[in-house]
Amino acid sequence: MPEELTDALERIFAADSSIYQGRGFQRRVGFGDRPALVHIDLANAWTRPGNPFTCEGMDVIIPAVQRLNEAARPKGIPIVYTTTAYEVPEGPNSDTGLWHLKIPVEVLKVGTEAVEIDARIAPLPDEQVIVKKRASAFHGTYLSSFLRAHAVDTVIVTGVTMAGCVRHTVEDAIAEGFRPIVVRECVGDRVPGVVEWNLFDIDAKFGDVEPLDRVLEYLDGVEAWHEAGAVGAEGS
Amino acid sequence: MPEELTDALERIFAADSSIYQGRGFQRRVGFGDRPALVHIDLANAWTRPGNPFTCEGMDVIIPAVQRLNEAARPKGIPIVYTTTAYEVPEGPNSDTGLWHLKIPVEVLKVGTEAVEIDARIAPLPDEQVIVKKRASAFHGTYLSSFLRAHAVDTVIVTGVTMAGCVRHTVEDAIAEGFRPIVVRECVGDRVPGVVEWNLFDIDAKFGDVEPLDRVLEYLDGVEAWHEAGAVGAEGS
Amino acid sequence: MPEELTDALERIFAADSSIYQGRGFQRRVGFGDRPALVHIDLANAWTRPGNPFTCEGMDVIIPAVQRLNEAARPKGIPIVYTTTAYEVPEGPNSDTGLWHLKIPVEVLKVGTEAVEIDARIAPLPDEQVIVKKRASAFHGTYLSSFLRAHAVDTVIVTGVTMAGCVRHTVEDAIAEGFRPIVVRECVGDRVPGVVEWNLFDIDAKFGDVEPLDRVLEYLDGVEAWHEAGAVGAEGS
Amino acid sequence: MPEELTDALERIFAADSSIYQGRGFQRRVGFGDRPALVHIDLANAWTRPGNPFTCEGMDVIIPAVQRLNEAARPKGIPIVYTTTAYEVPEGPNSDTGLWHLKIPVEVLKVGTEAVEIDARIAPLPDEQVIVKKRASAFHGTYLSSFLRAHAVDTVIVTGVTMAGCVRHTVEDAIAEGFRPIVVRECVGDRVPGVVEWNLFDIDAKFGDVEPLDRVLEYLDGVEAWHEAGAVGAEGS
Numbered sequence: 001m002p003e004e005l006t007d008a009l010e011r012i013f014a015a016d017s018s019i020y021q022g023r024g025f026q027r028r029v030g031f032g033d034r035p036a037l038v039h040i041d042l043a044n045a046w047t048r049p050g051n052p053f054t055c056e057g058m059d060v061i062i063p064a065v066q067r068l069n070e071a072a073r074p075k076g077i078p079i080v081y082t083t084t085a086y087e088v089p090e091g092p093n094s095d096t097g098l099w100h101l102k103i104p105v106e107v108l109k110v111g112t113e114a115v116e117i118d119a120r121i122a123p124l125p126d127e128q129v130i131v132k133k134r135a136s137a138f139h140g141t142y143l144s145s146f147l148r149a150h151a152v153d154t155v156i157v158t159g160v161t162m163a164g165c166v167r168h169t170v171e172d173a174i175a176e177g178f179r180p181i182v183v184r185e186c187v188g189d190r191v192p193g194v195v196e197w198n199l200f201d202i203d204a205k206f207g208d209v210e211p212l213d214r215v216l217e218y219l220d221g222v223e224a225w226h227e228a229g230a231v232g233a234e235g236s
Numbered sequence: 237m238p239e240e241l242t243d244a245l246e247r248i249f250a251a252d253s254s255i256y257q258g259r260g261f262q263r264r265v266g267f268g269d270r271p272a273l274v275h276i277d278l279a280n281a282w283t284r285p286g287n288p289f290t291c292e293g294m295d296v297i298i299p300a301v302q303r304l305n306e307a308a309r310p311k312g313i314p315i316v317y318t319t320t321a322y323e324v325p326e327g328p329n330s331d332t333g334l335w336h337l338k339i340p341v342e343v344l345k346v347g348t349e350a351v352e353i354d355a356r357i358a359p360l361p362d363e364q365v366i367v368k369k370r371a372s373a374f375h376g377t378y379l380s381s382f383l384r385a386h387a388v389d390t391v392i393v394t395g396v397t398m399a400g401c402v403r404h405t406v407e408d409a410i411a412e413g414f415r416p417i418v419v420r421e422c423v424g425d426r427v428p429g430v431v432e433w434n435l436f437d438i439d440a441k442f443g444d445v446e447p448l449d450r451v452l453e454y455l456d457g458v459e460a461w462h463e464a465g466a467v468g469a470e471g472s
Numbered sequence: 473m474p475e476e477l478t479d480a481l482e483r484i485f486a487a488d489s490s491i492y493q494g495r496g497f498q499r500r501v502g503f504g505d506r507p508a509l510v511h512i513d514l515a516n517a518w519t520r521p522g523n524p525f526t527c528e529g530m531d532v533i534i535p536a537v538q539r540l541n542e543a544a545r546p547k548g549i550p551i552v553y554t555t556t557a558y559e560v561p562e563g564p565n566s567d568t569g570l571w572h573l574k575i576p577v578e579v580l581k582v583g584t585e586a587v588e589i590d591a592r593i594a595p596l597p598d599e600q601v602i603v604k605k606r607a608s609a610f611h612g613t614y615l616s617s618f619l620r621a622h623a624v625d626t627v628i629v630t631g632v633t634m635a636g637c638v639r640h641t642v643e644d645a646i647a648e649g650f651r652p653i654v655v656r657e658c659v660g661d662r663v664p665g666v667v668e669w670n671l672f673d674i675d676a677k678f679g680d681v682e683p684l685d686r687v688l689e690y691l692d693g694v695e696a697w698h699e700a701g702a703v704g705a706e707g708s
Numbered sequence: 709m710p711e712e713l714t715d716a717l718e719r720i721f722a723a724d725s726s727i728y729q730g731r732g733f734q735r736r737v738g739f740g741d742r743p744a745l746v747h748i749d750l751a752n753a754w755t756r757p758g759n760p761f762t763c764e765g766m767d768v769i770i771p772a773v774q775r776l777n778e779a780a781r782p783k784g785i786p787i788v789y790t791t792t793a794y795e796v797p798e799g800p801n802s803d804t805g806l807w808h809l810k811i812p813v814e815v816l817k818v819g820t821e822a823v824e825i826d827a828r829i830a831p832l833p834d835e836q837v838i839v840k841k842r843a844s845a846f847h848g849t850y851l852s853s854f855l856r857a858h859a860v861d862t863v864i865v866t867g868v869t870m871a872g873c874v875r876h877t878v879e880d881a882i883a884e885g886f887r888p889i890v891v892r893e894c895v896g897d898r899v900p901g902v903v904e905w906n907l908f909d910i911d912a913k914f915g916d917v918e919p920l921d922r923v924l925e926y927l928d929g930v931e932a933w934h935e936a937g938a939v940g941a942e943g944s
Contacts, residue, residue, distance in 0.1 A: 001720070008716030012709065016899035023760040023898075024812035052731040078329055092461065093314055093362045095378060097385040097885050103913055104732035126329045133378040134883035135914070140378035142331060142369040148620055148649030149333040163909045168879045175842035175876075177620030177805050190731075191724035197905045201871045205811055206843070225328065237484065244480030248473070252663035259524040259662075260576035288495040333649050339677055340496035370647035371678070384856055384885030399673045404647075407640045411606035413569050413856030426495075427488035433669045437635045441575055442607070550801055564933065565786055565834045567850060569857040598801045605850040614803060614841040614848035621805040697800065 040159030180207030276395030394422035416443030512631030652679030748867030888915030
């Protein structure tokens with residue numbers, strides 16, 4: 001995006017922030033005690049070239065997500081990946097719902113390489129890969145009950161696209177009662193501007209946008225979940 | 237179940253029906269215009285011997301479900317199958333939620349033969365198989381939005397178990413705004429009595445319990461969905 | 473219910489329990505660390521005579537619920553009441569959905585005395601009264617996100633009716649990731665038998681049925697929530 | 709917003725549209741057969757001066773919403789209003805969930821004039837006013853089951869704020885299987901720019917943004933719902 005357009009957006013954000021702060025918006029939701037990582041649609045259709053869904057910025061996003069995973073795994077912090085894929089991408093019995101009327105979801109077929117999680121950040125065998133049908137990772141999935149059963153209170157969100165699935169996921173996360181933290185370096189999209197304005201809206205109203213270093217520092221301080229099974233396991 | 241126990245249940249049902257009818261319960265929800273078939277957990281773990289989840293009565297249920305499918309397919313009526321299966325059946329990152337604390341869901345692993353739909357009623361390639369994690373076919377799944385996008389107003393429910401997944405599905409179906417019809421010959425369970433009392437409760441409050449012949453007759457009269465694509469397809 | 477019918481049910485339950493236990497059902501979900509009380513439809517239409525929804529057993533249920541509230545309030549344990557009521561009980565714009573096709577919900581009008589919580593167990597000003605439209609306290613309400621935001625992991629369920637709203641609520645509770653505990657003395661219905669068989673099904677598959685004394689003892693041992701605000705309040 | 713900033717946004721949108729169209733985004737979801745109007749948070753806190761939630765542009769929005777209502781009422785098209793309000797706006801038992809950590813929802817108390825629908829567009833007695841707790845009109849409410857029970861397939865969305873509740877509602881609407889149509893003249897917000905970029909994102913991915921005249925023309929052509937009761941009423 002040309003610098004003059006970036007500058008224009010920054011000027012709008014500054015004016016809006018002034019209004020928001022004067023009215024008590026843009027508060028901090030803060031980090032809770034038990035986080036989970038939720039990686040949105042970092043599958044090949046989005047992370048590799050040549051697909052209608054291909055996004056920009058993977059040279060920054062992928063390594064940053066790797067660092068989050070490396071920080072989370074030794075602590076037993078749950079890691080959830082999503083992909084968007086359909087059993088019946090077209091026709092009268094399609095599970096695309098109405099979304100194919102708006103965007104080219106017909107290219108996202110269950111079982112194809114396109115919808116597999118990018119091998120550079122491959123899930124371990126005991127990590128969840130949720131196949132969703134809609135934009136939000138919560139909509140029509142077991143994500144909220146999975147997180148609740150594991151006593152998660154904070155969702156660290158990464159992935160793509162910022163203007164679509166990441167934003168809807170963050171909105172749902174706070175609605176469901178989880179603290180949403182969006183990692184600045186870990187989100188992307190495929191057209192200019194939308195990362196910036198969606199992060200702006202989210203930080204004003206739905207979740208905190210935080211730099212990678214701050215999130216890594218937080219994960220470093222989180223207590224390991226070695227007794228996390230206590231929650232989903234034996235009652236008193 | 238010994239005849240004397242069956243008789244005892246019938247006597248209770250008769251007394252209860254008298255109270256319900258006097259108060260305006262046990263009404264008929266009726267059939268709508270656009271049905272879908274929803275087959276609950278007719279996968280091998282439930283339909284074949286030797287599994288903790290094995291149910292009785294498949295010699296009646298399977299042929300009856302076959303007849304429903306044969307009636308529905310030529311008309312383009314959507315058919316949805318569910319199975320219950322987990323990516324991580326045990327341990328701190330399990331997607332069983334809290335349910336393993338109550339029942340042996342740890343034997344239901346995604347990708348195993350046990351959780352595949354019974355081959356005698358195998359889904360066609362363009363029919364939906366929804367992998368659910370909870371009892372209800374609606375809970376944490378895209379079933380309601382799939383049905384809504386296809387303008388379905390009536391769900392014909394079959395499968396197992398009556399005291400578990402079928403009942404919860406029917407309760408959710410009417411809550412979501414679909415007319416639930418339970419096919420009497422097509423539902424089963426694994427312990428005596430529970431089919432009878434759960435059908436009784438459902439017919440009193442949540443959906444209509446109808447014999448197979450009545451449902452086949454209804455399906456025979458339903459208009460074919462050859463233009464059903466109009467709903468999920470092009471707007472005006 | 474005549475003793476012989478009670479005996480017949482007991483014999484069925486004994487036979488079924490034997491099968492369930494042999495297969496690994498009827499496990500204990502157990503009590504968690506942070507309970508909430510959820511009182512289902514203890515409003516006048518259900519607790520007082522003369523309404524189609526009137527239930528039996530209030531001489532036992534009401535005092536038992538009072539004792540639960542007395543145990544919970546000093547500890548800051550959240551108490552949620554539900555009632556079922558409609559803005560537009562009849563006609564083409566009704567919020568009864570399809571339920572009026574099955575049961576007489578048209579008598580349940582928002583703002584009438586019938587749908588107010590029974591004064592004997594009146595909510596305090598800072599306790600939640602959720603007006604629900606469907607059987608489950610979770611369906612189409614903010615209950616799950618309310619509980620999650622307050623870090624609740626266990627729901628102590630009371631109220632009516634056992635065959636309707638209580639059962640559906642319990643099924644949803646475990647599906648959402650909360651431990652359901654049904655208090656034996658605090659649930660009721662309006663026709664014979666249904667309390668018994670629904671408690672039986674629940675205890676087999678969805679939640680633990682516990683006597684009042686056991687639940688009071690548990691509440692006595694729960695840590696007070698004086699810092700509970702930490703969850704819904706300031707992050708780190 | 710200064711003209712140079714508006715121009716900058718327009719230039720970004722033009723560039724993005726070029727990419728989106730090349731990849732098959734920005735399709736038309738189109739109008740269906742059975743619409744409902746959904747007016748988001750047109751209550752005094754948002755439509756009148758002096759509240760942290762006060763929005764701009766009511767001199768255009770209110771008359772445009774009046775015209776929609778006038779077109780819809782004679783046809784029996786369902787009209788739903790939402791407001792956002794809390795029983796317990798602050799403290800450990802609050803129904804604000806975690807949202808008060810981000811925005812000043814503590815000023816939105818159930819029963820106050822602030823959260824009543826603006827009298828200039830007052831609901832008729834048989835129109836629904838849904839009190840929601842979260843941004844989306846669908847989240848934790850009975851909206852989707854209400855619409856489904858009335859066979860609605862299209863939601864005409866108006867109200868505020870564009871960057872908050874309107875956007876989240878539209879995202880959920882298409883996810884649930886309803887065609888979302890946002891009426892250009894009927895949506896607003898309280899800070900510059902956010903109406904434009906959120907409409908841009910929505911039109912690219914989630915719903916169609918249409919001018920008032922086009923929507924009025926559509927409503928004019930919709931068949932009256934005088935037999936709409938057939939759906940929620942008697943089955944065959």
